[in-house]
Amino acid sequence: xxxxxxxxxxxxxxxxxxxxxxxxxxxxxxxxxxxxxxxILRIEDTDxxxxxxxxxxxxxxxxxxxxxxxxxGPDIGGPCAPYIQSERLELYKKYAEILIKKGLxxxxxxxxxxxxxxxxxxxxxxxxxxYREHRPASTSASLGGPENPSVWxxxxxxxxxxVELKQTIWNDIVWGELSAGPEALDDFILIKSDxxxxxxxxHIVDDIEMKVTHVVRGQEFISSTPKFLSVxxxxxxxxxxxxTTPPIMxxxxxxxxxxRDGAKDVLDYEKEGYLPDAMINYLxxxxxxxxxxxxxxxxxELINIFDLTKIQRSGAQWSDDKLNWLNKEHIKLLSxxxxxxNILEWLPKEMRNPKLVPIILERISKWGDVKDMATRGExxxxxxxxxYPKEKLIFKNTxxxxxxxxxxxAIKTLDGLTEKDFKIENxxxxxxxxxxxxxxxxxxxxxxxxxxSGLDKSPDPFIIAEILGKNExxxxxxxxx
RNA sequence: GGCCCCAUCGUCUAACGGUUAGGACAUCGGGUUUUCAAUCCGGUAAUCAGAGUUCGAUUCUCUGUGGGGUCACCA
Numbered sequence: 001x002x003x004x005x006x007x008x009x010x011x012x013x014x015x016x017x018x019x020x021x022x023x024x025x026x027x028x029x030x031x032x033x034x035x036x037x038x039x040i041l042r043i044e045d046t047d048x049x050x051x052x053x054x055x056x057x058x059x060x061x062x063x064x065x066x067x068x069x070x071x072x073g074p075d076i077g078g079p080c081a082p083y084i085q086s087e088r089l090e091l092y093k094k095y096a097e098i099l100i101k102k103g104l105x106x107x108x109x110x111x112x113x114x115x116x117x118x119x120x121x122x123x124x125x126x127x128x129x130x131y132r133e134h135r136p137a138s139t140s141a142s143l144g145g146p147e148n149p150s151v152w153x154x155x156x157x158x159x160x161x162x163v164e165l166k167q168t169i170w171n172d173i174v175w176g177e178l179s180a181g182p183e184a185l186d187d188f189i190l191i192k193s194d195x196x197x198x199x200x201x202x203h204i205v206d207d208i209e210m211k212v213t214h215v216v217r218g219q220e221f222i223s224s225t226p227k228f229l230s231v232x233x234x235x236x237x238x239x240x241x242x243x244t245t246p247p248i249m250x251x252x253x254x255x256x257x258x259x260r261d262g263a264k265d266v267l268d269y270e271k272e273g274y275l276p277d278a279m280i281n282y283l284x285x286x287x288x289x290x291x292x293x294x295x296x297x298x299x300x301e302l303i304n305i306f307d308l309t310k311i312q313r314s315g316a317q318w319s320d321d322k323l324n325w326l327n328k329e330h331i332k333l334l335s336x337x338x339x340x341x342n343i344l345e346w347l348p349k350e351m352r353n354p355k356l357v358p359i360i361l362e363r364i365s366k367w368g369d370v371k372d373m374a375t376r377g378e379x380x381x382x383x384x385x386x387x388y389p390k391e392k393l394i395f396k397n398t399x400x401x402x403x404x405x406x407x408x409x410a411i412k413t414l415d416g417l418t419e420k421d422f423k424i425e426n427x428x429x430x431x432x433x434x435x436x437x438x439x440x441x442x443x444x445x446x447x448x449x450x451x452x453s454g455l456d457k458s459p460d461p462f463i464i465a466e467i468l469g470k471n472e473x474x475x476x477x478x479x480x481x
Numbered sequence: 482g483g484c485c486c487c488a489u490c491g492u493c494u495a496a497c498g499g500u501u502a503g504g505a506c507a508u509c510g511g512g513u514u515u516u517c518a519a520u521c522c523g524g525u526a527a528u529c530a531g532a533g534u535u536c537g538a539u540u541c542u543c544u545g546u547g548g549g550g551u552c553a554c555c556a
Contacts, residue, residue, distance in 0.1 A: 012556050047555055112554070119553095128483050128552065157554050180485060184552090192554040199556045223485055223551040246487085247549070256549070282493095289494055293504045312494085314487045315549060322493065322506045362519045395515075435515085445515035457517035 005037030006213045009063075009070075010203060012044045013055030016265035017062040019318065020218065020248045020257050023283045027245055028216040029068045030284065030306040040210055041073035043084045044203065046196040056084075062266045066276045067299065072210075080210045085202050092197040095205045095235070096158055096190055104234045105190055107152035108159045109136050132162055132187040158191040160201075160231060168226035172242045173214075174311045175222070184226040200224065204231050207240060214308075216243040243308055246287045247315040257318060273346060273367025274323070278330035282323045287312045296329045324365040331361075346370035351379055355467045359459045382467055385476065386454020393480055395446035406444045407451065407481035409434055411474055414465070422470040428462040451480035 009025035011017065017025075032039035041063070043056055060075065072078025082088060099105035110118075115131070122129035152158050165182035172178050190201040197205070207215060221228075222244055232239040247256040250263070257263045269279055281297050289312070290305040297305065331339065343360050344352045346367045351374055360370055360379075373379055380386075393403050413430045414422075431448065435441040449461035452473065458464065465473045 010556090014556080044556065050555065108554085115554090123482095126482065130552095175486075178485075183484060186552095189554050194554075196554090198554070203556090218550090219486075220550060220556090249549085251492090286493070291495065293495080295493095295505055312487095316494090317492060319492055319506070325506055359518085363517085440515085442515045447515090449515060453516090455516085459516095459518075461515075 003211075003213055005032055005035035006040065006211050007032045007037065007216055008040035008042050008207070008210065008212050009068075009216075010042040010044050010206075011059055012047065012050070012199075013052060013059065014047075014050045015052045015055055015058075016267065017059050018257065018263035019266060019283065020263065022062065022066065022266050023248060023286065024216060024218055024245055025063060025068055026066070026280060026283050027243070027288070027306075027311070028214070029070075030303055031214055031216065031243070031308065032071075033303045034306050037213075038071045039069070040078070040080075040212070041070040041083060042206060042210070043074055044199060045084060045086045046192075046199065046202055048086075048194070048196065058267070065267065065270050066280055080206075085206065086196070088202075088206070089195065089197070091209065092191065092202055092205055095201075096152075096197075099160065099190070099234055100152060100158075102234065104161050104163065105152070105158050106161055108157040108189070110134070128183055130183065130186050131159070132185075135161075135187060154191075154195060155193060157189045157193050159187045160190050160227075160234070161187055162230060163234075168229055170225060170229060170239075170242070172222075172225075172244050173308045174244050174246075175219075175313055178222065178225070180223070180226045184223065185230060186227070188227055200227060201231065204228055204235075208235070208237050212240050214241045214243050216245065219244050219246055243311070246312050248286060249315045249317045251318045251320065256315065271368070273342075273369070273371075274327050275330045275334075275366075277333075278323070278327040281330065282326045286316045286318070296326065296333070298333065328365040331365075342367050343370050347379075348374050351383065353382065353467070356382060359463060359467075381453045381455060381458065381464070385479075386452075388450065388454040390480075392454075392456075393447040393450050395440070395442045398443050402443065403447045404481050406434070406438070407447055407477055410444060410448050411477045411481065414470070414474060414477070417470065419470050422466060422473075424462045424466045427465045431462065447480065448477065451477050 007028035009028050011021055011025075029039050031037070041060070043059075045051055045056075056074065060073075063070070070076070072080065072083060074083040077083070096105060115134075118131075118134050119129045162185045165185060167179060167181055168184060169177060169179040188200055189198050191197050206212075225242065229239055250257045266279075270276075277299050280299060281302065284297070284302055284306070285295065288306075288310055290307060290310055334342075339361060340354055340357045343357050343364075344354065347356070347360075347370055356379065360373060363373065364370055391400075393407075394400060395403065410431060413434060414427065417426055417430065431444065432441070435444040438444055445461060449458060449464070452461055452464045452468065453459075468476070
């Protein structure tokens with residue numbers, strides 16, 4: 001019988017979450033949801049130096065915005081609570097004791113300066129630095145023996161002891177078979193001199209305790225996987241499945257998208273008015289493709305089609321263009337009521353006219369564009385009389401007299417409509433009836449549109465007229481004629 | 482630099498060893514329109530290079546090139 005799938009997202013609270021981190025969380029979440037498993041949120045705060053206050057809340061807020069709900073976590077607890085590593089120090093100590101007893105961990109006798117010197121020497125010799133080559137004799141005469149582990153009092157780092165230098169071969173669900181030579185194995189630090197465990201140790205202990213079945217994380221961890229495997233082996237525990245995700249590259253270059261390269265806080269996308277479902281759809285497809293030609297997927301569909309073996313190995317460049325397009329596609333999936341509600345919310349209070357919604361809708365790809373339209377003054381024509389030089393009313397070579405005549409004609413026709421019938425279809429029918437009799441429709445439609453909008457580029461005159469209402473429309477036309 | 486990994490249009494990607502190498506974004510052109518937007522139709526555009534295996538390589542192997550990752554008391 002298959003074990004119940006358990007995945008986790010384990011960020012360190014060092015600031016905001018960027019899209020790379022979010023995608024890793026998304027894949028772990030999709031995997032858990034697809035298999036009716038558990039998705040755990042765990043905070044890896046073992047580096048107190050880099051910790052940024054408020055990060056934990058920020059991370060949770062980001063995940064919540066995207067709807068990546070967790071079944072166990074720092075705020076809601078669970079069978080393995082607490083879910084914050086700094087509150088689990090006793091546990092790591094317990095596991096450390098096991099390794100010490102087995103002779104597979106020992107106290108590091110060197111100062112940081114001494115180690116720095118070893119490192120410099122190795123560099124000068126153009127050789128990779130390996131701590132184990134400087135392993136103190138008292139710890140073990142050779143690589144083979146676990147004898148005489150030096151006593152660890154917690155004031156110095158505790159190091160893992162590699163006992164077998166070998167080629168490591170393992171399987172990754174995404175990358176297939178991976179391997180690394182013995183140089184990937186070293187006596188790394190399990191517990192730092194400040195009492196906190198390192199990532200290398202803590203995450204393994206927690207994954208074991210929390211019964212994590214699939215470790216989903218970025219490819220920056222591939223090269224340290226042999227170290228992780230040696231710890232699992234030392235502990236006598238079968239390692240979980242490894243699901244390694246490819247990097248997300250910046251839109252301009254080939255650099256991996258990271259905070260230093262100006263990667264954005266995911267919550268910025270919320271502020272810009274992107275739909276969480278569009279964001280998830282985009283992120284999922286950056287480095288994953290189920291095959292086939294469908295690209296717009298709802299959250300539920302995404303869960304259904306998610307497949308670990310279809311995750312890409314090469315890095316993918318971020319594209320705002322594609323995200324915008326996808327967001328627009330997701331807006332199309334919304335009901336008109338939802339669209340209207342959102343557009344009105346993003347409009348300045350004094351502009352919240354439901355009649356503007358259709359005009360705005362076809363000009364935006366995300367809600368933030370609504371605000372931009374308002375800010376740029378593109379909607380001002382609906383709220384105040386436009387002013388413009390009169391010659392702007394001229395259509396091509398048509399004479400001013402003819403234009404004026406046509407405007408009079410338009411006024412007369414529109415005046416024939418009742419207030420109640422002043423609707424786009426009626427307005428259009430009435431105006432088109434006249435326009436079609438002219439040499440060119442533009443002789444009538446251009447001046448009407450310009451008289452109403454005062455802009456070179458604007459929505460069509462019929463919709464503007466309806467929104468303005470009969471009185472305002474006729475007033476503006478009269479002013480022009 | 483050592484080690485590990487990756488390589489299809491500009492970008493995201495599809496293609497049991499046999500396809501006119503497909504789709505999407507972007508771009509360009511056209512239709513519809515009074516302008517813009519939206520929408521519809523169409524075009525340009527890719528298998529990194531060189532060997533090898535094979536009747537036949539995008540696909541398998543090797544080398545080269547390019548790119549990425551990693552070498553911490555960071556995760």
